[in-house]
Amino acid sequence: MSLLSIENLKTHFFTKAGVVKSVDGVSFDLDRGEILGIVGESGSGKSVTGFSIMGLVDPPGRLVEGSIRFDGQDLVGMAEPVMRDLRGRRIAMIFQDPMMTLNPVLRVDTQMIEALRAHGRWSDDAARQRCRDVLGQVGIPSPEERLKSYPHQFSGGMRQRVAIAIALLHEPDLIIADEPTTALDVTIQAQILFEIQKLVAENNTAMIWVTHDLAVVAGLADRVAVMYAGRIVEMGTTEEVVNRPFHPYTSGLIGSAPSRNPRGARLTQIRGMAPLPMNLPTGCAFRPRCDRATEACIIEPDATTPESEHLVRCYHPLSGASDWGTTA
Amino acid sequence: MTVFIIRRLLQSVIVVAVMTLLVFAGVYAIGNPVEILISQDATEVERAAAIARLGLDKSLPEQYLAFLGNLLKGDLGTSFVFGEPALQLVLERFPATMELALSAMLIAVFIGVPLGLYAGLRPDSIGGRTIMTGSIFGFSLPNFWQGLMLIMFFAVILQWLPAGGRGVRGEFLGIESSFFSWDGISHLILPAINLALFKTSLVIRLTRASVRETINLDYVKFARAKGLRPRRVIGLHVLKNIMIPLVTIIGLEFGSVIAFAVVTETVFAWPGMGKLIIDSIFQLDRPVIVAYLIVIVCLFITVNLVVDILYAILDPRVRLSDQKA
Numbered sequence: 054m055s056l057l058s059i060e061n062l063k064t065h066f067f068t069k070a071g072v073v074k075s076v077d078g079v080s081f082d083l084d085r086g087e088i089l090g091i092v093g094e095s096g097s098g099k100s101v102t103g104f105s106i107m108g109l110v111d112p113p114g115r116l117v118e119g120s121i122r123f124d125g126q127d128l129v130g131m132a133e134p135v136m137r138d139l140r141g142r143r144i145a146m147i148f149q150d151p152m153m154t155l156n157p158v159l160r161v162d163t164q165m166i167e168a169l170r171a172h173g174r175w176s177d178d179a180a181r182q183r184c185r186d187v188l189g190q191v192g193i194p195s196p197e198e199r200l201k202s203y204p205h206q207f208s209g210g211m212r213q214r215v216a217i218a219i220a221l222l223h224e225p226d227l228i229i230a231d232e233p234t235t236a237l238d239v240t241i242q243a244q245i246l247f248e249i250q251k252l253v254a255e256n257n258t259a260m261i262w263v264t265h266d267l268a269v270v271a272g273l274a275d276r277v278a279v280m281y282a283g284r285i286v287e288m289g290t291t292e293e294v295v296n297r298p299f300h301p302y303t304s305g306l307i308g309s310a311p312s313r314n315p316r317g318a319r320l321t322q323i324r325g326m327a328p329l330p331m332n333l334p335t336g337c338a339f340r341p342r343c344d345r346a347t348e349a350c351i352i353e354p355d356a357t358t359p360e361s362e363h364l365v366r367c368y369h370p371l372s373g374a375s376d377w378g379t380t381a
Numbered sequence: 382m383t384v385f386i387i388r389r390l391l392q393s394v395i396v397v398a399v400m401t402l403l404v405f406a407g408v409y410a411i412g413n414p415v416e417i418l419i420s421q422d423a424t425e426v427e428r429a430a431a432i433a434r435l436g437l438d439k440s441l442p443e444q445y446l447a448f449l450g451n452l453l454k455g456d457l458g459t460s461f462v463f464g465e466p467a468l469q470l471v472l473e474r475f476p477a478t479m480e481l482a483l484s485a486m487l488i489a490v491f492i493g494v495p496l497g498l499y500a501g502l503r504p505d506s507i508g509g510r511t512i513m514t515g516s517i518f519g520f521s522l523p524n525f526w527q528g529l530m531l532i533m534f535f536a537v538i539l540q541w542l543p544a545g546g547r548g549v550r551g552e553f554l555g556i557e558s559s560f561f562s563w564d565g566i567s568h569l570i571l572p573a574i575n576l577a578l579f580k581t582s583l584v585i586r587l588t589r590a591s592v593r594e595t596i597n598l599d600y601v602k603f604a605r606a607k608g609l610r611p612r613r614v615i616g617l618h619v620l621k622n623i624m625i626p627l628v629t630i631i632g633l634e635f636g637s638v639i640a641f642a643v644v645t646e647t648v649f650a651w652p653g654m655g656k657l658i659i660d661s662i663f664q665l666d667r668p669v670i671v672a673y674l675i676v677i678v679c680l681f682i683t684v685n686l687v688v689d690i691l692y693a694i695l696d697p698r699v700r701l702s703d704q705k706a
Contacts, residue, residue: 141608153599168607203697
């Protein structure tokens with residue numbers, strides 16, 4: 054049985070201007086020790102998916118439909134105290150901006166020890182020892198001194214390491230990482246990616262890595278889900294999705310990544326802009342920006358699996374690698 | 382830290398010196414106290430004697446220098462009207478004003494912060510909206526009218542509380558204060574509430590705004606993601622951060638409550654400094670005015686110093702020694 058099984062998840066935001074369907078029918082499974090990359094543009098619903106799993110969707114947002122089964126229990130509609138007990142202990146989260154995730158007025162030890170004590174009794178000595186160990190694991194030198202520091206005394210990369218250490222304190226089964234390397238320097242980004250990968254593999258932790266950067270996911274994730282306008286438009290093993298994308302949007306994402314193109318070659322662009330979440334086009338939301346769109350696309354395509362383990366939501370999927378850059 | 386405090390105190394001395402100069406010149410410009418103090422039918426000889434006795438026969442610079450000389454000896458001059466040392470007059474009334482201001486600020490903080498928190502956490506609830514609407518009344522009702530209405534309801538109609546005066550003071554550990562006797566407290570309640578209403582509204586609105594701002598920040602979400610109880614998330618992560626703007630405002634307002642409790646003191650016949658300063662201004666009793674202002678300036682300086690120190694305690698990013706205050 055999968056560790057996490059999400060079925061037709063819909064998280065909508067009921068704003069005064071209208072209903073924003075941030076997540077609109079997302080389904081996927083995740084096994085223990087597996088890393089799933091969720092890729093998409095801003096507003097595609099990838100972060101909201103993460104917050105939905107954590108049960109941290111604030112009003113006006115609400116989970117309107119679907120189920121999130123985590124290790125056999127449905128998180129949707131779970132009583133808050135039960136959910137709170139899972140949070141941090143079995144499901145942890147790492148945020149995007151390390152400058153903002155640690156409370157500026159509290160010392161690192163305060164923020165780490167409270168995370169431990171949220172889920173059980175810890176003596177001062179045992180708690181400090183655990184904090185030191187985990188800080189050491191994530192590559193923070195002289196953890197003893199660092200425990201007594203305030204967040205502003207750390208660099209961005211170090212702060213993110215502290216946040217990761219906090220996420221690892223209880224050796225959770227699942228870590229949701231919401232673009233944790235986006236705000237960091239490339240060199241630091243590489244280090245942290247490497248270390249997270251190692252730590253997750255050691256503990257057999259499952260991870261959902263939310264990002265807009267396909268290149269990051271390519272080297273990290275076992276499987277990739279590409280989100281567009283609240284739906285997963287393509288999902289498969291990383292190799293499949295990156296090398297043989299079916300969906301024109303995925304192909305466009307790959308084409309617009311500088312690192313994948315020969316020097317001097319013009320980057321392909323996805324024309325147009327991501328649709329406003331308030332009024333999505335009917336049918337396939339990518340239709341207005343897609344060169345392969347036809348009349349048929351006015352009706353929402355169902356998810357199909359042209360090949361096993363490789364899902365796509367498109368009437369006109371690309372057939373393989375040769376189709377890269379067909380946006381011309 | 383020590384350097385910071387010493388520099389602060391030196392700056393304060395300059396502030397006091399400049400202030401006394403301004404007040405001296407200002408009061409001199411307003412009019413001659415002799416006209417008010419000496420009866421119309423006094424003879425020339427009596428007039429001259431009185432002027433000489435008050436030291437008003439000298440030029441303004443001479444008077445000021447004499448004042449500074451006495452100031453260094455701790456003598457702020459003798460009241461023209463009462464014939465008593467000015468500082469003593471002010472300090473006699475100081476505890477009454479402090480009692481009033483302290484009670485008012487305590488009410489403002491202990492009622493304002495929880496209500497503001499509630500309104501900030503549940504902005505769309507009926508309770509939250511009621512609090513916010515109520516706070517509009519708090520700062521838009523005229524203070525004197527509000528005081529009169531309080532007297533009407535609680536003193537005249539319901540007869541629960543006395544209408545004015547300070548009542549009998551109790552004694553505790555050698556300190557005499559209205560806080561230590563029921564009669565004193567009952568006299569204190571109405572004026573304190575009257576003075577607190579505006580400040581409470583201010584604290585409510587500030588707390589609410591800060592909570593709304595803080596609650597959506599990543600570190601609050603992260604705290605929740607750690608599985609912390611709401612009580613800890615709000616009580617520590619949110620509250621400690623919103624204390625920073627709150628302390629500033631509370632500090633400033635505490636100073637202003639002490640300095641400008643005049644209206645409330647007048648309405649409730651509270652024998653504080655506010656009443657004294659108004660009377661002294663009318664009678665051009667310069668030594669009392671100057672003594673009062675020196676006391677107030679010292680108070681403001683102390684409050685601001687305390688606020689700055691609290692800052693450093695609340696916000697580790699603030700380093701007092703780096704600050705050019």
